[in-house]
Structure formats: C-alpha cells, structure tokens
Amino acid sequence: MNSDKTTILSSGGVPRLLAAALLATLCACACRRPAPPASAPAASGTASAIAAAKTLAAALDTVSGDRTLANATAFTDLGPKLPGTPESAAAADWLLARFAEAGAPAEAVPFTDPAPAGPQSFRNVVATIPPAPGTVPDGALPNLLLFAAHYDTKSGIPGFLGANDSASGVAVLLELARALAVHPLPGTEIRLACLDGEECAVQYGPRDGLHGSRRWAADLEASGDLRRIRAFILLDMVGDADFTPTLPRNCAPALLHLAFEAARAEGVRNRVSLFPGPVLDDHVPFHDRGVPALDLIDFQYGSAPGLNDYWHTPADTPDKLSAASLALAARLALRVAFSLP
Numbered sequence: 001m002n003s004d005k006t007t008i009l010s011s012g013g014v015p016r017l018l019a020a021a022l023l024a025t026l027c028a029c030a031c032r033r034p035a036p037p038a039s040a041p042a043a044s045g046t047a048s049a050i051a052a053a054k055t056l057a058a059a060l061d062t063v064s065g066d067r068t069l070a071n072a073t074a075f076t077d078l079g080p081k082l083p084g085t086p087e088s089a090a091a092a093d094w095l096l097a098r099f100a101e102a103g104a105p106a107e108a109v110p111f112t113d114p115a116p117a118g119p120q121s122f123r124n125v126v127a128t129i130p131p132a133p134g135t136v137p138d139g140a141l142p143n144l145l146l147f148a149a150h151y152d153t154k155s156g157i158p159g160f161l162g163a164n165d166s167a168s169g170v171a172v173l174l175e176l177a178r179a180l181a182v183h184p185l186p187g188t189e190i191r192l193a194c195l196d197g198e199e200c201a202v203q204y205g206p207r208d209g210l211h212g213s214r215r216w217a218a219d220l221e222a223s224g225d226l227r228r229i230r231a232f233i234l235l236d237m238v239g240d241a242d243f244t245p246t247l248p249r250n251c252a253p254a255l256l257h258l259a260f261e262a263a264r265a266e267g268v269r270n271r272v273s274l275f276p277g278p279v280l281d282d283h284v285p286f287h288d289r290g291v292p293a294l295d296l297i298d299f300q301y302g303s304a305p306g307l308n309d310y311w312h313t314p315a316d317t318p319d320k321l322s323a324a325s326l327a328l329a330a331r332l333a334l335r336v337a338f339s340l341p
C-alpha cells in the first residue's frame with residue numbers, strides 16, 4: 001500500500017493528492033504574498049531568547065499525556081459529529097467548556113456554506129490567548145499564531161467514531177491551550193480553532209470539505225488580519241500509538257525545518273519524515289494565501305506498516321491512541337511555536 005499513495009489518501013473515491021493539485025491550481029490566481037507584518041516584532045536578543053527558553057521549558061512541563069488521552073477518549077465517546085447535527089452542536093458546547101477550563105475562553109462561530117446537498121450549517125470553535133502582558137508596543141497590533149484541528153467526523157462510515165481522526169487533534173489543541181494560557185508568547189496573540197467540515201461529503205472541491213478552514217482563512221483575509229499571522233499549525237491524526245509524523249510537502253519550508261529541529265530536540269528525529277507529496281488538509285486555505293503553514297499529521301495509521309486500515313474505518317477507536325504520542329505532538333507543536341523567527 002505504501003507504493004500507492006493515492007490509494008492511501010483517497011477519500012470519497014477521489015485521490016486526495018489529486019484534489020490537492022486541483023485546488024492548488026484553482027487557488028493559484030487568487031493567491032498573493034501578504035505584506036510584511038505591521039505589528040509587534042518577535043522577541044529578539046540574548047535576554048529575550050533566554051526568557052523564551054525558560055517559558056518553553058515551563059510550557060513543556062505542563063503537558064500531560066494522560067490528560068490529553070482522557071480528553072481524546074471523552075471527545076470520541078460523544079459519538080459522530082456530522083456538521084449541522086445536534087451531536088455536532090453538543091460537541092461544540094463540550095469544546096467551549098473545555099477551553100474555558102483550560103483558561104482560554106472560546107466562542108462558537110456559526111456559518112453557512114455551500115455543500116453538495118445545498119447550503120449547510122457549520123460551526124467553528126475558536127479560543128484566544130492574549131500576548132504576554134506588556135509585550136506589545138503601544139499602538140501596535142500583536143502578531144498572530146494560529147493552531148487548528150478539525151472536530152467533525154467522516155460521514156458514510158457506519159460505526160465510525162474518529163478517535164485519531166479527529167479527536168486526537170482536538171485533545172492536543174486543548175492541551176496547548178492549557179499550556180499557553182499560563183505561558184503566553186511575547187508580542188503574539190494565539191488563536192486555537194476546532195474547525196468544522198474538514199471531511200468531504202462526496203469529494204473534495206470548492207463546495208465540499210475544508211469548510212471551516214476556508215471560512216476562517218477568508219474571514220482573516222477580509223479583516224486584514226492575515227498579514228499578522230506568523231504561522232498556522234495544524235494537528236491532524238496525532239494520536240497513533242505508533243506515532244511517525246509524515247509532514248506534507250505543501251507546508252512552509254521554514255516550518256518543516258523547525259518541525260524537524262523540534263523532533264531532534266525531543267529525540268525522535270528518526271520518527272519524522274517528509275510525505276512524498278502534498279496533502280489536502282485544513283492548512284491548504286492558509287498555505288495558498290501565503291501564510292506559513294505546517295500540517296503535523298501522521299498518515300500511517302494501521303495494524304501494520306503500510307496498511308492504513310484504521311483510517312476512515314470503525315477501527316479508529318481510542319485503544320489505538322497513546323498518551324505518549326499525544327504528549328509528543330503537543331511538545332513538538334510548542335517547540336515550533338517558541339522557535340518561530
């Protein structure tokens with residue numbers, strides 16, 4: 001199966017890789033690089049570097065794999081989360097409560113988007129953590145750092161609960177919120193979004209899949225905030241007990257470098273690799289707008305190397321996850337966040 005990546009990635013009968021290429025082509029004419037940020041500079045200099053290293057160490061210390069696994073299991077136990085359903089609304093309420101407990105107040109952002117069966121209701125959940133106090137010059141706007149994970153589950157698969165796809169990313173997002181609420185970044189506001197409608201209903205296209213990320217990116221572009229974004233970091237399928245991140249090539253090279261350096265610092269550099277090609281995921285609407293984007297994803301998810309037989313099947317259950325993998329994903333994301341240029 002490893003030799004046929006389009007089979008591994010196919011969703012709704014259409015190769016995800018092909019869909020990515022098509023979407024990239026569609027977006028190419030509309031994409032432009034954002035102007036340099038007219039906002040607060042990142043921390044620099046020896047003193048601030050030492051302070052940042054101390055803050056990173058403290059943030060890493062707060063990460064609990066057991067708590068993250070408990071959240072992933074609890075979220076999975078809520079059942080399927082198809083957009084627009086009462087179960088999805090209940091999941092969003094659960095997220096709002098968990099973000100509040102983590103010290104990162106969140107709000108639900110409902111919207112309607114064209115979908116294959118007609119206009120469809122969706123709901124993103126976005127938490128905000130302000131910059132460290134006193135680190136944004138008067139009159140300046142803070143930079144932005146975005147984290148995201150999708151929380152909807154794939155439709156059309158009886159018994160599918162999505163422990164790894166999507167509860168793992170959601171649980172890591174909550175753990176990042178808890179760490180960063182206590183140890184915020186200087187000069188940078190953090191937003192963490194649980195995105196709706198990542199999964200396609202039929203096949204990926206302008207009206208199917210990536211609904212939450214496309215809306216969020218469009219809203220940030222319309223408000224002029226896109227240019228303040230230092231990075232967009234996506235967490236998807238990050239709980240596999242055999243955690244071997246496969247970083248898509250349609251990510252910002254600088255962020256890929258930071259991810260590999262983070263893995264080296266964690267002593268797991270040999271577990272992280274570049275995926276052979278691009279992947280269509282929630283980072284694409286940002287990547288295509290020139291935002292530095294990273295998709296922290298492990299697309300190897302099965303009972304044996306290359307099988308991928310847990311992905312989009314009823315076998316995607318919490319017993320396939322591990323606390324150590326979830327903690328590692330959170331730690332890698334924190335290391336990247338604290339090493340941004």
Ligand SMILES: [Zn+2]
Pocket residue numbers: 154165199312
């Ligand atoms: Zn999926």
